[in-house]
Amino acid sequence: MQQKIIAFANLLRKSGMRVSVAESLDAFVALDELSIGDREIFKDALRCTMVKRSDDIPTFNELFDRYWSAFYDQLREAFEQAGENAGDALDIEALLRAVEQGMEQLPPGSLDLSELAKVLLSQDLNALEQLIRQAAREAGTEKIENMLQIGFFTRRTMEQLGSEGTGEQLRSLAGQLRESGLSDAEADALLAMFERFMEALRRSVRNYTERELEQHNFDYMEKFRRESLLEKSFYNLSEEEIRKMREVVARLAQRIKNVLSIRKRRLKRGKLDLRTMLRRNAGHGGVPFELLFRERRKDRPKLVILCDVSSSVANVSRFMMQFMYSLQECFTKIRCFVFVSELGEVTPVFKDKDINDAITKALDGGDVINVYTRSNFGQAFHIFWRDHLAAIDNKTTVLVLGDARNNYNDPRAWCLRDIHNKARDVLWLNPESPSAWGFGDSVMDKYLPHVDVAEECRNLKQLSKIVDRLLL
Amino acid sequence: MFQSVDDVIQKLGQQDYICGKDIATVVYLAAKLEKPVLVEGPAGVGKTELAKVVARATGRPLIRLQCYEGLDEAKALYEWEYSKQLLYTQILKEKFAETMAGATTLRDAAERVGREDSVFFSDRFIVPRPLLRAISADEPSLLLIDEVDKSDPEFEAFLLEVLSDFQVTVPEVGTLEAKHRPLAFLTSNDAREMSDALKRRCLHLYIDFPDEELELRILETRVPGIEQRLAEELVSVMQRLRKLDLKKTPSISETLDWARALLALNARELGEELINDTLNVILKYEGDIKKTQGEIGRLIARRSTGGESEGGDTGASESPAPSSPPAPPASSVKRGVLH
Ligand SMILES: Nc1ncnc2c1ncn2[C@@H]1O[C@H](COP(=O)(O)OP(=O)(O)O)[C@@H](O)[C@H]1O
Numbered sequence: 001m002q003q004k005i006i007a008f009a010n011l012l013r014k015s016g017m018r019v020s021v022a023e024s025l026d027a028f029v030a031l032d033e034l035s036i037g038d039r040e041i042f043k044d045a046l047r048c049t050m051v052k053r054s055d056d057i058p059t060f061n062e063l064f065d066r067y068w069s070a071f072y073d074q075l076r077e078a079f080e081q082a083g084e085n086a087g088d089a090l091d092i093e094a095l096l097r098a099v100e101q102g103m104e105q106l107p108p109g110s111l112d113l114s115e116l117a118k119v120l121l122s123q124d125l126n127a128l129e130q131l132i133r134q135a136a137r138e139a140g141t142e143k144i145e146n147m148l149q150i151g152f153f154t155r156r157t158m159e160q161l162g163s164e165g166t167g168e169q170l171r172s173l174a175g176q177l178r179e180s181g182l183s184d185a186e187a188d189a190l191l192a193m194f195e196r197f198m199e200a201l202r203r204s205v206r207n208y209t210e211r212e213l214e215q216h217n218f219d220y221m222e223k224f225r226r227e228s229l230l231e232k233s234f235y236n237l238s239e240e241e242i243r244k245m246r247e248v249v250a251r252l253a254q255r256i257k258n259v260l261s262i263r264k265r266r267l268k269r270g271k272l273d274l275r276t277m278l279r280r281n282a283g284h285g286g287v288p289f290e291l292l293f294r295e296r297r298k299d300r301p302k303l304v305i306l307c308d309v310s311s312s313v314a315n316v317s318r319f320m321m322q323f324m325y326s327l328q329e330c331f332t333k334i335r336c337f338v339f340v341s342e343l344g345e346v347t348p349v350f351k352d353k354d355i356n357d358a359i360t361k362a363l364d365g366g367d368v369i370n371v372y373t374r375s376n377f378g379q380a381f382h383i384f385w386r387d388h389l390a391a392i393d394n395k396t397t398v399l400v401l402g403d404a405r406n407n408y409n410d411p412r413a414w415c416l417r418d419i420h421n422k423a424r425d426v427l428w429l430n431p432e433s434p435s436a437w438g439f440g441d442s443v444m445d446k447y448l449p450h451v452d453v454a455e456e457c458r459n460l461k462q463l464s465k466i467v468d469r470l471l472l
Numbered sequence: 473m474f475q476s477v478d479d480v481i482q483k484l485g486q487q488d489y490i491c492g493k494d495i496a497t498v499v500y501l502a503a504k505l506e507k508p509v510l511v512e513g514p515a516g517v518g519k520t521e522l523a524k525v526v527a528r529a530t531g532r533p534l535i536r537l538q539c540y541e542g543l544d545e546a547k548a549l550y551e552w553e554y555s556k557q558l559l560y561t562q563i564l565k566e567k568f569a570e571t572m573a574g575a576t577t578l579r580d581a582a583e584r585v586g587r588e589d590s591v592f593f594s595d596r597f598i599v600p601r602p603l604l605r606a607i608s609a610d611e612p613s614l615l616l617i618d619e620v621d622k623s624d625p626e627f628e629a630f631l632l633e634v635l636s637d638f639q640v641t642v643p644e645v646g647t648l649e650a651k652h653r654p655l656a657f658l659t660s661n662d663a664r665e666m667s668d669a670l671k672r673r674c675l676h677l678y679i680d681f682p683d684e685e686l687e688l689r690i691l692e693t694r695v696p697g698i699e700q701r702l703a704e705e706l707v708s709v710m711q712r713l714r715k716l717d718l719k720k721t722p723s724i725s726e727t728l729d730w731a732r733a734l735l736a737l738n739a740r741e742l743g744e745e746l747i748n749d750t751l752n753v754i755l756k757y758e759g760d761i762k763k764t765q766g767e768i769g770r771l772i773a774r775r776s777t778g779g780e781s782e783g784g785d786t787g788a789s790e791s792p793a794p795s796s797p798p799a800p801p802a803s804s805v806k807r808g809v810l811h
Pocket residue numbers: 488489490491514515516517518519520521522659690693694724725728
């Protein structure tokens with residue numbers, strides 16, 4: 001059982017979950033405390049010890065069913081069929097009882113049954129499942145990679161099980177029983193049943209092998225799906241994919257908030273407020289019964305986001321807006337602006353509308369700005385400088401999201417310089433790679449001197465790395 | 473404490489908390505293995521309540537630490553009771569004078585006072601906060617660390633230490649170790665993800681919105697006066713409401729609030745108009761209310777076709793509404809085998 005759990009934990013890991021060794025051990029201990037006959041409880045016990053992120057629960061459920069129930073169910077079905085086919089005259093139970101009695105009368109030592117034969121005779125399907133799993137492990141079935149190998153690994157597993165020898169043993173058992181008094185009809189039925197058992201066994205082993213292959217492909221697909229979404233460039237995302245990322249993005253936003261607030265929290269508490277303290281304690285003859293600390297001002301970080309929504313980066317901006325929306329849900333002091341060449345504030349739109357409506361509205365421009373023009377970062381920064389510079393102070397972080405492709409307009413970098421001088425810091429996330437910055441109509445190089453951190457951010461993986469780095 | 477998983481279900485049920493095997497298994501294991509539980513899930517699904525009822529069901533005193541941004545060790549563990557210390561120094565002034573008698577230099581005097589430190593920094597002057605109370609309690613307690621996601625990451629690191637061995641060191645006094653390991657429940661609305669280290673230390677429980685049957689049982693337990701028909705209608709509307717893409721999805725607490733409001737209005741059935749008038753009980757955002765108002769017809773549709781006929785959206789609804797996926801088959805695999 002423990003081995004089976006370890007293998008399952010490996011499977012979870014392969015599918016991207018973080019299961020530590022300590023957690024697998026917890027699972028063992030937990031199972032010791034429970035009667036694991038109840039499948040639901042068994043599943044819950046594994047889950048609560050090994051899976052700690054709610055996002056992973058659906059994958060866990062799927063893997064659990066594949067790993068723990070499906071094969072046994074198939075096994076039971078195969079052997080039930082083998083029993084039913086016995087015909088009306090002879091039912092399997094009676095037959096097996098007859099075998100048992102007959103065997104007792106055989107001279108001791110006259111038959112030496114293999115483990116597999118015993119298990120088949122007693123129809124202990126749990127034990128049979130264990131035998132098959134073990135044989136498959138010895139046969140190396142978990143290395144299976146494609147359909148063409150199914151036959152091969154099925155045969156190897158059967159060999160490991162010693163199925164041929166067992167078949168022989170069962171046949172000779174039937175023969176011996178016939179000699180020691182079983183009627184011909186009974187003996188024939190017995191032989192037929194043994195054949196069906198062996199056939200059911202072969203089918204089950206094949207089924208097991210197929211499952212291994214499926215599992216192999218499944219992990220692969222899972223990993224592929226996850227990674228691709230992480231690494232896919234924002235430029236190529238579909239709306240659907242962007243929606244899928246919503247939760248991941250929301251988490252990132254929350255983490256950014258944590259970073260910004262920790263960086264500010266240096267002192268444990270405010271300074272001693274001597275003046276007020278002495279006054280307050282005057283009644284105690286000047287003995288300071290009540291210590292008074294200056295209320296430390298709550299340092300709520302302020303965030304101002306400027307997001308490029310020109311049509312050349314439509315999908316990128318859709319994604320960035322989602323990021324911005326999530327940030328807005330985390331911060332109380334946040335203002336969001338979108339621009340192409342004009343600049344408009346979308347804070348209220350984001351506040352009232354749900355995420356999709358808000359983004360659509362902001363992207364369509366409509367009442368906010370005209371989006372059907374060509375990007376002009378210089379102009380946008382200038383407008384911000386003119387209308388909103390006053391809103392920036394030394395607690396404000398300014399975040400610019402855009403490619404800095406300025407259509408050969410004047411970059412007016414001095415506007416960003418002034419913003420930079422007033423703000424706590426300026427961060428810039430650019431979907432283009434640094435090697436392209438400053439080439440063609442990119443004016444990123446002109447802005448760089450006025451930016452504290454500038455990063456390439458073209459996919460979710462990069463974004464999450466950036467957030468991690470900010471954390472340090 | 474609990475005999476079995478079923479025993480948990482039953483004992484919590486006696487405290488009017490209705491849960492299935494999923495929750496009960498985790499509670500049972502937490503008690504058996506003495507491991508803290510991290511309970512996550514949307515707001516209002518009964519995370520806090522779970523800890524409270526486990527306390528009641530086990531007869532343990534509940535010690536609650538409510539987390540918030542800025543919560544620090546002093547507020548969570550202990551503080552020195554400064555004014556009491558000072559009062560003692562005032563009262564003991566003369567004693568001090570004796571101690572000081574003969575001190576020739578300031579340094580000497582300070583040394584002598586220093587030697588008496590332990591008098592003032594002893595448990596006598598400690599104000600215990602929830603964590604210390606749980607550790608030093610004379611009987612086994614239940615420690616609820618509520619909304620841990622609201623605390624700051626540094627606090628989480630501190631919490632991790634406490635939860636790992638339930639002992640704390642007060643520099644002036646020494647190390648205090650729990651006489652009885654408290655049963656600890658941490659709840660989180662997932663505002664931020666807790667660290668892997670913390671999660672590794674805990675059993676994990678995710679409470680999701682309840683399915684229709686469970687929600688109905690909760691409703692009937694918590695709002696006993698409600699008529700069955702109204703309860704069924706209400707729960708069915710809530711279940712559908714949760715499939716809409718709302719900014720704040722209403723939870724069990726909203727179901728209960730709504731039921732109580734409807735009772736107060738003497739409502740007997742849930743019509744379109746009544747829903748419209750009372751939506752603000754369950755939805756907090758203007759945008760959500762607007763969105764829902766456009767869907768009310770669909771929320772109560774199909775229900776009126778007499779008996780609960782399951783299977784197939786054969787109604788004449790021409791709307792291209794995505795028919796909600798059929799509930800997954802109640803997968804109650806009956807076989808009892810696993811070795
Ligand atoms: N399973 C349940 N059985 C009975 N009442 C419940 C259940 N779940 C939730 N409730 C009720 O729902 C309300 C909200 O629960 P609460 O614990 O405050 O939610 P959370 O802590 O998850 O935000 C409480 O009034 C509680 O009584």
